Amino acid sequence: xxxxxxxxxxxxxxxxxxxxxxxxxxxxxxxxxxxxxxxxxxxxxxxxxxxxxxxxxxxxxxxxxxxxxxxxxxxxxxxxxxxxxxxxxxxxxxxxxxxxxxxxxxxxxxxxxxxxxxxxxxxxxxxxxxxxxxxxxxxxxxxxxxxxxxxxxxxxxxxxxxxxxxxxxxxxxxxxxxxxxxxxxxxxxxxxxxxxxxxxxxxxxxxxxxxxxxxxxxxxxxxxxxxxxxxxxxxxxxxxxxxxxxxxxxxxxxxxxxxxxxxxxxxxxxxxxxxxxxxxxxxxxxxxxxxxxxxxxxxxxxxxxxxxxxxxxxxxxxxxxxxxxxxxxxxxxxxxxxxxxxxxxxxxxxxxxxxxxxxxxxxxxxxxxxxxxxxxxxxxxxxxxxxxxxxxxxxxxxxxxxxxxxxxxxxxxx
Numbered sequence: 001x002x003x004x005x006x007x008x009x010x011x012x013x014x015x016x017x018x019x020x021x022x023x024x025x026x027x028x029x030x031x032x033x034x035x036x037x038x039x040x041x042x043x044x045x046x047x048x049x050x051x052x053x054x055x056x057x058x059x060x061x062x063x064x065x066x067x068x069x070x071x072x073x074x075x076x077x078x079x080x081x082x083x084x085x086x087x088x089x090x091x092x093x094x095x096x097x098x099x100x101x102x103x104x105x106x107x108x109x110x111x112x113x114x115x116x117x118x119x120x121x122x123x124x125x126x127x128x129x130x131x132x133x134x135x136x137x138x139x140x141x142x143x144x145x146x147x148x149x150x151x152x153x154x155x156x157x158x159x160x161x162x163x164x165x166x167x168x169x170x171x172x173x174x175x176x177x178x179x180x181x182x183x184x185x186x187x188x189x190x191x192x193x194x195x196x197x198x199x200x201x202x203x204x205x206x207x208x209x210x211x212x213x214x215x216x217x218x219x220x221x222x223x224x225x226x227x228x229x230x231x232x233x234x235x236x237x238x239x240x241x242x243x244x245x246x247x248x249x250x251x252x253x254x255x256x257x258x259x260x261x262x263x264x265x266x267x268x269x270x271x272x273x274x275x276x277x278x279x280x281x282x283x284x285x286x287x288x289x290x291x292x293x294x295x296x297x298x299x300x301x302x303x304x305x306x307x308x309x310x311x312x313x314x315x316x317x318x319x320x321x322x323x324x325x326x327x328x329x330x331x332x333x334x335x336x337x338x339x340x341x342x343x344x345x346x347x348x349x350x351x352x353x354x355x356x357x358x359x360x361x362x363x364x365x366x367x368x369x370x371x372x373x374x375x376x377x378x379x380x381x382x383x384x385x386x387x388x389x390x391x392x393x394x395x396x397x398x399x400x401x402x403x404x405x406x407x408x409x410x411x412x413x414x
Contacts, residue, residue: 003204009250010034010076011200014102018196018241018314019214022307025246028198028211032095033255037233039201040075044210044243046309071241071298071312074199074212080222080232081260082360087141087180087414088113095258097183097413099236102195103217104320105188106403106410111138113181121175124168125278132179134160137405139365139412141180142173145267145356149173152356153269154182154363154412158399166367166399167271167351168280180358182414186407187320194317199238202250209248214241216315222290224354228264232354232362239296241312263360268353270326275347275368276398286381287327288352290364292409295319322366322393322409324350330378330385337371337389345370348391361414367396368408 011030021027046069051062081096090112093101101107112133120128134140138157143150149171156166188194196216202209219237265288272283294317301313328334340346347370353363369391376387399405 005203008039008201008203009252010036010039011202011252011255012099012197014098015196015198015214021198022213022242022244022310023305025211025213025244028200028213028246030200030252030255032098033252033257034076034095035078035258035260037077037079040077040235041073041201044069044072044212066309068311069242069309070300071214071239071315072243073218073237073239074201074215075219075235075237077233077235079260079262080234080354080362081262081413082357082362083183083413084259084261084359086358087182088115088178088358089181091181091183093183094413096260097185099197099217100411101183101185102197103220104185105190105194105317106184106186106407108135108138108184108404111135111140111181111184113140113179115178116175117179118173118175118177121172124170124172124280125165127163127173129163129179132181134163135184135404136160136400137402137407137410138184139182139363139410141182141353141356141361141414142169143177147177150177151269152180152267152361153271154351154353154361154365154414156351156365156367166278166349167273168278170280180361180414182361182412184404184410184412186404186410188403189406197238199240200248202248202252204250207245207247209250210243210245212238212240212243214312214315215239216296216317217294218296219294220292224265224288224290226265226285226287228266231262231264239298239315241315242307242310244307261360263355263357265354267356268363271351271353272348275349283326283328285326285328286384286386287325289325291323293319293321293323320408323372323390324366324369324393325388325390327379327381327386327388330387334371334376334387334389338375350391358414362412364409364411366391366393366409367399369393
């Protein structure tokens with residue numbers, strides 16, 4: 001009797017070398033079992049090409065020949081989880097940070113938060129701290145919801161030594177306020193710097209397990225419901241170099257299903273101000289859509305150790321450009337952004353905190369972005385007069401001249 005199609009698992013591991021086991025997929029090992037919501041890909045195929053020979057009979061033909069396996073793309077959807085445990089201390093990389101930071105190329109897990117670290121406060125954009133670890137260009141949260149100061153919202157650190165902020169708190173923080181650290185993931189400029197992954201999509205039937213090897217992140221789409229009716233989710237897309245089928249026992253009893261501690265968009269905020277202005281100002285969007293345009297170049301070439309049907313030698317990342325689309329209440333405020341074009345363009349910076357729950361807080365920062373698309377016009381949303389505005393992120397020139405400081409987008413997990 002066949003098993004239920006709905007019963008399957010997704011396993012993954014980092015590859016020590018690119019597509020290392022294409023000639024022996026049975027050698028693949030797996031380190032984590034992903035808590036996916038859905039597997040969004042059809043099974044891979046290998047085609048048979050037509051013979052194509054001209055015949056002297058109108059209804060005659062000949063069978064063709066097996067073609068290669070030119071790679072492809074897989075996709076799956078997960079929750080958008082936080083750190084999982086308190087971030088008022090040192091941090092531990094979880095599966096989400098592992099996939100996101102390796103996929104984008106940049107990672108920082110060195111920040112350390114804690115209580116009673118703030119030793120003196122100068123303003124809403126500066127304070128002194130002792131005992132914690134912050135990084136230039138990093139993101140932290142300060143305080144708890146409703147304290148009328150930091151409010152548990154995320155802020156961006158410009159200078160970690162003097163703790164100067166790029167995004168001000170609502171009011172001066174207190175020496176009693178806790179600093180919550182955050183894991184950081186961001187794109188790096190250098191091509192092909194990310195660690196390749198391998199994935200296994202396995203059903204419970206014997207032998208019904210697909211191995212996807214030499215995988216590189218090729219796209220991310222964040223679904224962020226603002227009405228609290230559902231949790232934020234992420235659709236991951238990966239290009240792979242080669243696939244094969246090799247028997248793996250499912251369930252994989254040696255691996256526990258990873259945790260995905262998430263929270264709805266509630267109690268968070270959308271910081272929005274002119275690029276370089278730290279004063280706290282917020283937008284109240286009715287809808288948020290974030291996507292990353294990740295362009296990869298696929299290198300079709302032979303190489304030593306290639307599988308018999310393999311055609312992909314490597315996959316190289318070319319760009320990673322963020323686009324944020326928001327539906328806001330109708331206002332003429334965005335007209336000036338549309339009018340200021342070319343070198344006169346007014347840039348903004350946007351920091352989104354999805355929630356303030358310790359261990360489940362997530363969000364992102366676009367340090368320098370500009371309006372794209374048509375001039376914002378009237379539209380209906382939930383019966384209200386609204387407009388859609390779309391921003392494209394670009395590199396910052398105000399923070400440290402490294403990959404974190406210049407990144408067009410950075411994600412935090414806290």
